[in-house]
Amino acid sequence: MGDWKTITVPVLSSDSKNIFQYTSERKRSPTSMNSQVLRLPLPSSKNMHSFFSAFCTEENIEQSISYIDRELTTLGFPSIYAESKGKELNLISIINCINELLALQHKNLRAQEEVEMQHLKLGSDMDHLQNCYAKLKEQLELSKREIVGLQERDRQLQSKNRNLHQLLKNEKDEVQKLQNIISSRATQYNHDMKRKEREYNKLKDRLRQLVMNKKDKKIAMEVLNYVGRADGKRGAWRTDKTEARNEEEMYKVLLSDYEQRQKQLLVENAELKKVLQQMKKEIISLLPPQKQKPKERSEDGLVLSDLEEDIGELNKENMWELSCETVREQLTNSIRKQWRMLKNHVEKLDNQVSRGHSGAWNEKDVISREDHELETEKLELEIQQCKEMIKTQQQLLQQQLTCDDETTLLLQDCYLLEERERLQEEWRLFQEQKKNFEKERRSFTEAAIRLGLERKAFEEDRGMWLKQQFLSMTADCKHSENVTTPSAFLRSSDQDNWLVKSTSQQRKPPSVLNGSVSAEPCQTSQYITHNSVESKKIAGDSMPNLWVESDDKEETGECTKSWEDSGVGTLLCRNLHMEQLP
């Protein structure tokens, strides 16, 4: 770039409040023009015009243009000349350059704003940090002072502690000293005591010697009656043998005592071992069963197999009643192991309970707290419902039992009415049936009467025909159908007789018949049956059977006729006879 010189510019016309700042000198570039140009800072808005007029005047247009062109090219913009060395200006490029310069200006302004913003921010941050710093310094001061105070207290307490320790040590030393004093005095006293005892013995002896009477030396005993020894034996001389025997007896006594004690201890030992074994078994049974995760299962399995081995061993050994060290140790160790396992198990359970663990455990025995609570809620609801039901039922019962008299009467009346209506209906039905039955009976009786009449007529005809036949037959031949005809004749005669009898019966007044209805029909029926039996006996042909049936029919017709007045009660008999009809 070219150098710049600070050149004073002649005072501009009009506004002379321009402040021109000459900033720097620049070297002219070799290609620079000889014209002197100024570089001026951005002027204030007032002096825009003057500034603009200051740079380019009518005299130096070309120079300024060339200057501008040079500047622009150095800044990287395209030349404003149309051609490289011509004087015609390329307007388009000028406008472009202006636009770009404006854009550049905007960018620079923005950059400047940003920088100012940052500057402000940093300033405020700095203020903030300075405040914090001041506060922290204050706090630091305070805590330092506190520390000093606490240290002071700590020192005081420690010194007190040391004093107390010292006192304690002093007391202990004193106690020790006193004890030493006591022990030394005790030994001194003992020594003195012994000395005095010896002196005393000596003195006593001398005194006795002085005072003693020689006569009293003889001490004798006379025994008038000897008392027998307690065990009845005689006294024995004192010899070595007796001494040895004494020793022997003494040792025997001691040995027997020891043996007794040992027996007691053995018994106790055995009992304790038994108790331990039982305890071990119970502990094993208390431990959780084997249905758990495979890891634990394997562990339990191993342990249990060990246990089983142990149990087996110990059982065997107890049977032999060994009491050696190893067995004892084994037993105690196994019990300790089991106890530890049980303890762990119990601790685990405690933890579970405290944590309220749920979900992951699939153990049947373990119910999570939530499930448990749900169940309890459900159960409570059920209980409430049941209680309500019971209450309502009780209320209903009470209503039934203890309602007002009116209502009870009403209720009872209702029930009675219901029943009455029912019974009435049934009565109606019954009456209808009765009427129907009556009708039927009447029709049947009429039919029976007609039948009877027809039969009568038929019999008469038959009788006539038979007579004629007989007459003809006897006239013609004598041997054929002898058997049947006379019987038939006999029967017909019988029937005639019977018919006569029944008609005679009919003539009796009906009232009399009423009373004796039951008896006479029976008799007649008996008679009829007897008759039929007889007739059956007489002839085994179908013909007499027919007659028998017809006899029955007739009879029934007559019977029913006579029974009509007796009423409903004899319906049954009628029914029986009805059955006989085909």
Add this chain to the structure above:
Amino acid sequence: MYKRGIVQVWSLEQPDWHCKIDEGSAGLVASCWSPDGRHILNTTEFHCSLSLCQLRITVWSLCTKSVSYIKYPKACQQGVVFTKDGRYMAVAERRDCKDFISIFVCSNWQLLRHFDTETQDLFGIEWAPNGCVLAAWDSCLEYKLLLYSLDGRLLSSYRAYEWPLGIKSVAWSPSSQFLAIGSFDEKVRILNHVTWKKITEFEHPATIASKKTIVYKEVEKSPSVETERLSFPPTKALASSLFSTQSKYEISQVPVSLQYIKPVADRANPKVGVGMLAFSADNCFLATKNDSIPNAVWVWDIRRLKLLVVLEQLCPIQGFQWDPRQPRLALCTGTSRVFLWSPAGCVAVQVPGEGDFQIVSLSWHSSGDSMVLLSKDNCCVCYLEREEVK
């Protein structure tokens, strides 16, 4: 008759048999029977020109005309003790300011063992009821108890503490399982026979706070006199009943504070510590008396090692003894009443009689049906009705 040096013996079965032993002016110190009832052991002061003056035990035999001598016995509280079966006798001796124990065979009075003890001043010895262990203890200046086997070996020694006053009384349990030691610090320590180590100690405080202890208190009741029945001159029975007071037991509510007598500090042989100990015959109870609470008897349950009952009397206890057959304790307080305690309850029994009969000591018969009550000049035999067990 100690002063005159004469011992007189009578026979209970043959009233005209009589024996008199004259020791002369030798000075009779003590006399006792041997367990077989045929020998009398007199402890006399013996002297001869050559030897120093000391004591000698003369064993007079009533069946043979033989006399045996035992030299240097010690005149202590319990210097001569016999085993329960009467086979062996232990004598405490002191020679040249050293203590020894000699064990003799009672059948022929032969010396079996002789050994020294590590005591300063042997105060007492006692055989265990099984006859195999001998307990020896030092004087109250030193707490030391030594246990020797029958053949003279030292089995164990026990020392609870060093300087304060030591053992006051010792008692074996009838099964020889326990040894109770009562000491001047108002405690009883119980040793077991297997390890000879302390298993527990019983304290005797002046205030009883435990709820499980029953405290029986003797309460005096003057009988109510119906003035209408008074007659003149008053009959004997009436007179005695008027002026004699009856007493009965009442149960005091826990906590109870007993009458504590503070011992005088600067006198010798202070009235403090457990001075009386006795085990019951069935090994279940131990009766103790703390001399600083002289009106109370403490009964401990040995099976549970706990204080069971405290009997508080109106006067200081003179003595107590267990029934040899049942767990029944009889005690006397110097009044004319004897008191009985058993686990079923306790009762105060008035000795009928004119005037005061102040019971100083009592002794049960070996059958447990009767006991002898002794006062200063008189003695009275008390019969107990036995309940028939169906």
